[in-house]
Amino acid sequence: MTICGKASIAGAYEHPLRVIPDRTVAQVHADVAVGALADAGLSMDDVDGYFCAGDAPGFGGFSMAEYLGLQLRHIDTTETGGSSYLCHVGHAAAAIAAGKCSVALVTLAGLPRSDPASMMAGARAMFAGAPEAGFEMNHGMTIHGGYALAARRHMYEFGTTSEQLAEIKVAASHHAQFNPDAFLPKAVSIEEVIESPLVSDPLHRLDCCVVTDGGGAVVVVSPEIARDLERRTVKVLGHGEAPKHTNNGRIDLTHTGAVWSGPRAFEEAGVTPGDIDYASIYDSFTITVLETIEDLGFCEKGKGGAFVADQGLRAPDGRLPFNTDGGGLCNNHPANRGGMTKIIEAVRQLRGEAHGEVQVPDCQLALAHGTGGSLANRMGSATLILGQEDA
């Protein structure tokens, strides 16, 4: 069985705020659920499948189904960090194709800016029970430190430079200028990135994504339901996912699970990297983008630095227009998880609703990619290929 063309994204909604001090995580899940359903022209009563991940409060799927008053015949709480929501869309398409549901709601929300203590407590509790915890708790691991280890090794093996990594931030910041909701709406230069303070050498402060409150949601529906909606929908053409782990001590920090998730998604969609008009690439850090672009086959392994140089990622005319909302690097990284916003901007591009300055002309085919966990180390990768309604 393939999911190609058997489901469509009918609604997408990104919470407009980046700081939300006065609402709970459950309230923001509800805000984005209502927003995405309204965008689709559907109601909460139409939803028969629900998808959420570790950012959902309490008992996750149970708690949110109850809070929202959903009557469900399908639930999926796959948790693969920031890549969860790309898995959810793939799983929703498979569930719809199998007749398990026909209107699937996927939500994400979190308040790491306004309530960092509860976010940290959750992460610490999860780590404490891990079988590797005793062997990894005493070395000062941080999120940026884990990604810096990958960046350092990539530089060593392939000659990648800090200037090349900075190009990724520069492109994202160029796009963010046109997004009135972006957390960092100012264009920055390569010099500004490499002169910003080092957080974990070789990564600088401006190599890191933003920390924002917020959320987003999408609605995935069957072709029969899509046909009757007024709004333009987006076809789900392919999906691939791949956890990557340390493989019994044989850590290789220079590639991610995208080397497996990408080909699975391309094969299902029947397309190649060269066919992609626009790409949403997970960008927790600049190095995340660089390794992912290589792993998805947009360029040869190790040549990502040259690929992103000279405005290679800038919309609308670069080699690979990417993250035209400003991405996690400049726009939004709600709940410390950038997967949902990757899907949402790909939907905007395929509907022709991105900002005029960054809209890719006649955008037919888009890729959205998510990364969860620690880059190339203990992580989840997920890739979606999406197509315009008429594709």
Place this chain on the structure above:
Amino acid sequence: MSDLPTFAPPVTPETKPFWDATAEGRLVLPRCTSCQTVIWYPRTFCPECHTEGVEWIDATGEGTVYSYTVTHKGDGPWRDESPYVMAYVELDEGPRVLTNIVDCDPAKVSIGQRVSVRWAPTDEGPAVPRFAPAP
């Protein structure tokens, strides 16, 4: 010696042989009794042949830096230690293990550098393996 934050690890029946050895300044590794694969992180289930059962072998305590980072913004108890060096060291027995490089100028650390184990004691018996440039 290093004075980086060092907390007693959780010791379970599964990992007790590893931590007992550290208290004596010995680095031991589990090796699968079925397929002889050296296992990291320490556990009694072999991820190669998927069977239960290991023997504990003495490691040399020597290795090579696979990657490293000088962290300037540590979290929690590490905030005041910055900058410090976090690294993956490839042990001569094969596994690449998360650790710190200590007792040297962070600017002098490099990939490929030879390092050897240095033990950081905890107040409950087990010690934590860190590494320093080999003499």
